Amino acid sequence: MFELNFWPLIGIPVVVLGFALRFNPLMVVTIAGIATGWAVNLDIITLLQTFGEKFMNSRQLASFILILPVIALLERYGLQQHAKNWIAKIKSATSARILALYFIVRECSAALGLLSLGGQAQTVRPLLAPMALGAATNKYGELPKPIKDMISAHAAAVDNIAMFFGEDIFIAFGAVLLMDAFLKENGIAGIEPLHIGLWAIPTAIAALIIHLFRLSRLEAKIALAVAAHKQQEAI
Known part of the structure; x- marks a missing residue:
């Protein structure tokens, strides 16, 4: 045995x-x-x-270490503040619209294999989150920390979700190749990476629609939170 x-x-x-x-x-x-x-x-x-x-x-992982001091240097010289000031000049910009636009760009670029085009360290923290916060501040005035944290959390979620569902469409992505190898090792023939990528498209579209719907409700959620905060301050 x-x-x-x-x-x-x-x-x-x-x-x-x-x-x-x-x-x-x-x-x-x-x-x-x-x-x-x-x-x-x-x-x-x-x-x-x-x-x-x-x-x-895995030596490409070391490139992430090189990004951190560059981002820190840019933030030291006011990258976040410049992003907030720039977005404040666009009157029609809202937090939800900025995040929705980034979601579409991020998912489409991930589907094309451009995985490093965005990211938490190099895009969300120094650019996306400050821009979303700047749009909300421009519309509602100075925001309390819980609302800022909520907007920042949505910015981080946008990047994660868009990349997660977009990268599966790219046929040279590691997970797609792993699934292809697993199927072949277990005697399941006739399925190529292209097939896996094509079947990932409906899921990515569904994720896009669902998350854009969530973002469409974000502005109302921010407005309610701001109103509740002002009412609490008045008491």
Whole structure:
């Protein structure tokens, strides 16, 4: 009878314990990898080769680290304030319209594989959220923190949802290729990445319609929150 070997899973409790004890994340992941390699009887040379191969395959992740100081420098010199001032000059701009426009652009660009065109660090925090806040401030005056947090949360959600449903249309996206490989490994033939991408289009359209409907109600929600805040201040 086939007997399961759970030793290769030893890296999981190592990671959980290391993070729970707030050890250095890099050290925790390294130790977890070494423990897993030991559990599957990898020699030290093969283990080092595996570490190097995985690092090289994921080296593009390091580009995200380079973005942070650039964004911090731009914010230091007033990027958010300039975004607010610029959007305040457009009288017809509202928070909902700005977020809806970004949602459409973000989902369409993700469908074309332009995943790095937006993002939380490089677009939402320094540009999108300040623009949405600037439009609301221009219309209702100075906003209390709970309303600002609500608008910022909607800005973050717009980016996440648009990218999540848009990227599945791009046939070279990792998840699409993973599904294609999984189907072929299990003997399900006749399904290509193009088919998966085409079937993702109805879901993306549904997500677009649903979220645009949610955003259409955002302005009324902001107005009610502002009115409630002013009424509370009057009391």
